[in-house]
Amino acid sequence: MNRDQWLATCVIFLGGLGTWLLLPHKHGKIKARLTQGCGAALSILALLLLSAFYTSPGPFLPNVFFWVFATSAVGSGILTITSRNPVYSALWFASVVLSTSGLFLLAGASFLAAGTIIVYAGAIIVTFLFVIMLAQSEGQALYDRMARAPGAATLSGFALLWAVFYALLMVRSPGGDFKPVVPRLTSASEFVKPTLPGNFKNSGPVLPGSGPAFVLASAIRPTALLADDRAPAPKKSVPHVAALGATLFTDHLIAVEVAGTLLFIALVGAISMATPRTPIRPVDREAISAGDPAQARALANMTN
Amino acid sequence: MNGWDLLGIVVKIGIVVGITQGAVAYLILVERKIAAWSQDRIGPNRAGPFGLLQPLADGAKMLLKEDVIPTYVTKPLYILAPIIAIIAAMIAFAVIPFGPVGNTGVRLGNGDIQFQIAPGVDIGIVYVFAVGSLGVYAVILAGWSSNNKYSFLGGLRSSAQLISYEVPLGMSILGMVLITGSLDLNAIINWQDRHFWGIVVQPFGFLLFLISAFAETNRLPFDLPESEQELVGGFHTEYSAMKFGMFFLGEYLHIITVSYLTVVLFLGGWDFPFVTDQSQTGWFWAMFKIAVMLAKVSGMIVFIMWIRWTLPRFRYDTLMDLAWKRLIPISIANLVVTATVCQFLFSYSRSN
Numbered sequence: 001m002n003r004d005q006w007l008a009t010c011v012i013f014l015g016g017l018g019t020w021l022l023l024p025h026k027h028g029k030i031k032a033r034l035t036q037g038c039g040a041a042l043s044i045l046a047l048l049l050l051s052a053f054y055t056s057p058g059p060f061l062p063n064v065f066f067w068v069f070a071t072s073a074v075g076s077g078i079l080t081i082t083s084r085n086p087v088y089s090a091l092w093f094a095s096v097v098l099s100t101s102g103l104f105l106l107a108g109a110s111f112l113a114a115g116t117i118i119v120y121a122g123a124i125i126v127t128f129l130f131v132i133m134l135a136q137s138e139g140q141a142l143y144d145r146m147a148r149a150p151g152a153a154t155l156s157g158f159a160l161l162w163a164v165f166y167a168l169l170m171v172r173s174p175g176g177d178f179k180p181v182v183p184r185l186t187s188a189s190e191f192v193k194p195t196l197p198g199n200f201k202n203s204g205p206v207l208p209g210s211g212p213a214f215v216l217a218s219a220i221r222p223t224a225l226l227a228d229d230r231a232p233a234p235k236k237s238v239p240h241v242a243a244l245g246a247t248l249f250t251d252h253l254i255a256v257e258v259a260g261t262l263l264f265i266a267l268v269g270a271i272s273m274a275t276p277r278t279p280i281r282p283v284d285r286e287a288i289s290a291g292d293p294a295q296a297r298a299l300a301n302m303t304n
Numbered sequence: 305m306n307g308w309d310l311l312g313i314v315v316k317i318g319i320v321v322g323i324t325q326g327a328v329a330y331l332i333l334v335e336r337k338i339a340a341w342s343q344d345r346i347g348p349n350r351a352g353p354f355g356l357l358q359p360l361a362d363g364a365k366m367l368l369k370e371d372v373i374p375t376y377v378t379k380p381l382y383i384l385a386p387i388i389a390i391i392a393a394m395i396a397f398a399v400i401p402f403g404p405v406g407n408t409g410v411r412l413g414n415g416d417i418q419f420q421i422a423p424g425v426d427i428g429i430v431y432v433f434a435v436g437s438l439g440v441y442a443v444i445l446a447g448w449s450s451n452n453k454y455s456f457l458g459g460l461r462s463s464a465q466l467i468s469y470e471v472p473l474g475m476s477i478l479g480m481v482l483i484t485g486s487l488d489l490n491a492i493i494n495w496q497d498r499h500f501w502g503i504v505v506q507p508f509g510f511l512l513f514l515i516s517a518f519a520e521t522n523r524l525p526f527d528l529p530e531s532e533q534e535l536v537g538g539f540h541t542e543y544s545a546m547k548f549g550m551f552f553l554g555e556y557l558h559i560i561t562v563s564y565l566t567v568v569l570f571l572g573g574w575d576f577p578f579v580t581d582q583s584q585t586g587w588f589w590a591m592f593k594i595a596v597m598l599a600k601v602s603g604m605i606v607f608i609m610w611i612r613w614t615l616p617r618f619r620y621d622t623l624m625d626l627a628w629k630r631l632i633p634i635s636i637a638n639l640v641v642t643a644t645v646c647q648f649l650f651s652y653s654r655s656n
Contacts, residue, residue, distance in 0.1 A: 087448065091381075094441070101434075110427050114434040118474075122437025123467055126444065130463045133448050133456070241427055241487055 004053070008165040011049045016158035018042030020150060028146035066106055073099035086135075090128045097121045111241050316421050320397050328556040329359035335609050342613035366549035374450075374542055381449035386547045389442035389554030396435050396561045397421065399428040403594040404574060405490045407585060419594065420490070428489040429481070432565060433474060436520065440466040442554065443522075443539050450542040458538030461528045461620065468627040469519035469526075475635035476512035479642040480505075480569050493573030497582055502570035508638045510570045512631055517562045519627070522555065524612040528620060563604035571600050 021039025025031055076095035083089040097120040104113035147153070248256050333348065333355060340347025348355035373382065403419025425431060440463055447459015480502050481487055484495040496502055503510045519526040530538030537543075540551050567573060574580060574593035618626065 087381075091445075110425070111430065114427050114430040117434040118430070118437050118470075122434065122440070122470065126440055126463050126467055129444055129448075130460065133444070133460065241430075 004169045011046045012158050012162040014042050015046035016154050020154040023150040024147040028142045069099045069102035086132045090125055094121050094125045328553055331556045333358050338609045366546050369545040371545040376451045378449040381445045385442050385446035386550035389551050392439035393554045393557035396432045399425045399431050400564045401490055404590055426488045429487050447539040452542055454535040455539050455541045458535050469516045472512050472631035472635045473516035476509045478639050479509040482642050482646050489568050496572045497575040501572040512635050521558045521562055525615040563601045566604050567600045
């Protein structure tokens with residue numbers, strides 16, 4: 001581990017500890033001021049240490065937008081989990097989704113951004129709101145104030161965060177430059193190239209090599225490769241939605257089909273659960289107890 | 305992007321915002337006039353000739369009335385709701401073309417003027433749906449924050465209705481997208497200019513789109529969120545003065561957006577059959593195409609207002625039946641048939 005990775009580990013540890021101290025009590029008891037103060041101090045210290053990873057800003061306008069979207073995403077995320085009123089929680093969640101879509105847009109993934117807004121902000125959170133408003137909780141119940149397994153949640157969450165940091169720092173040079181990753185991946189693609197169809201559009205028969213080349217060829221699909229500076233630039237006229245579709249339905253076809261099947265099964269399940277059973281009226285119940293076998297059988301058929 | 309491009313975009317935004325807001329004022333007059341004619345009345349005729357100054361009077365009234373905020377409302381959300389209503393309706397105009405885009409030949413400085421705020425967005429139509437789906441927050445939040453049972457019922461009805469009708473709305477345009485092969489609104493217009501109007505190749509798609517669009521704009525056959533007979537004023541019962549006006553503004557902006565979308569997707573955009581062509585450039589043709597498009601959009605708006613006085617309101621269960629049991633199956637069938645035909649036509653044209 002290099003210096004940056006040690007620093008990241010420190011940040012994660014302090015942040016995790018702070019968050020654990022800040023989380024509500026397991027049984028909804030009130031935590032001491034001192035504990036909460038310590039938690040807040042540790043979390044803030046972790047955030048300050050994080051600024052050691054600050055890299056020099058890029059062009060002015062995208063940079064401004066990035067910071068606006070990123071700050072609002074993180075801030076709204078915190079407010080989502082700390083709001084006492086579930087309606088506000090849902091609204092902050094919507095704000096998280098919108099900010100994230102802004103980040104997607106900045107990264108050039110406009111279809112993903114629009115899709116996220118349609119699916120999450122436009123449908124799912126609206127359904128949440130619908131249910132929350134129907135429930136209309138009055139006042140604060142005990143179970144609203146307690147955290148379920150705060151230790152395990154903090155541990156697993158920050159372990160995942162640490163894994164992300166570690167992976168990022170593996171490919172980042174100490175100066176804050178992410179360039180070194182490209183030669184490494186392009187060299188892998190060079191290694192694989194003889195075995196790959198040059199372009200998935202005019203793909204002829206795939207000629208599998210032997211040994212590691214074959215494994216790499218199967219693992220690294222052409223559309224999953226990072227942009228190669230030396231390769232000819234893709235034609236400008238291909239809109240990226242078409243490229244996205246081509247990727248989804250060539251390289252990731254099985255994943256798409258599996259996801260579709262899962263959703264379909266979930267849909268069928270939801271409908272089969274939601275279908276109301278025929279209620280047994282008092283009159284019918286009397287008919288059953290009176291021993292009318294034909295009607296009882298008919299009712300049993302209806303209710304099953 | 306240099307400073308001049310940025311300035312150009314700002315000017316375009318200013319023009320579009322100004323014109324649409326001004327248009328909304330007169331749309332309210334048009335609506336009232338059409339309502340009056342349908343009911344065999346005269347309509348507003350006191351302010352100016354034919355009541356043409358009525359919008360100014362209405363606007364002044366909205367601005368000068370006392371803005372009452374009841375004490376029992378959830379204040380932040382109560383104020384936020386009308387703002388969302390306007391913003392969600394307004395930002396859809398970013399990708400809607402109001403004239404020819406591309407090589408227009410209308411030069412000012414060093415580039416062609418594009419008659420669209422953000423030209424070349426290749427997810428155009430998806431973007432419109434994305435920001436359109438945010439409009440539901442205005443109604444839900446207004447209903448909930450008002451802390452009033454009528455408002456609340458209006459908000460609940462609206463959230464269920466808007467979510468349900470988004471499905472057929474999205475599916476109805478997929479046929480058009482398959483045929484034209486693009487999500488970019490300009491590419492869709494250009495295809496219709498070269499071949500046929502969308503209404504010819506996708507008649508079912510057009511019908512489904514129109515019905516769902518009515519539901520999405522909360523217009524009359526589907527105006528359950530504010531049905532006056534049952535819910536007083538629905539979600540905006542507690543709103544007064546300009547906050548109420550902002551809901552109105554949002555609704556009429558939505559009507560303009562929907563009319564533009566219908567024209568772009570199904571009525572050929574700026575295309576005037578046998579006259580216009582993509583190759584025609586220059587000031588005259590640009591203005592001609594903008595005028596053609598405006599005429600079509602005005603026609604759509606009048607049609608939408610006319611429908612209001614033609615059809616009675618749905619009952620809530622029939623509303624849901626229509627969406628889930630009628631429109632969605634029809635739109636799926638339409639999509640499958642279109643995809644099949646497209647596939648055969650394309651493979652046929654490729655084999656030759």
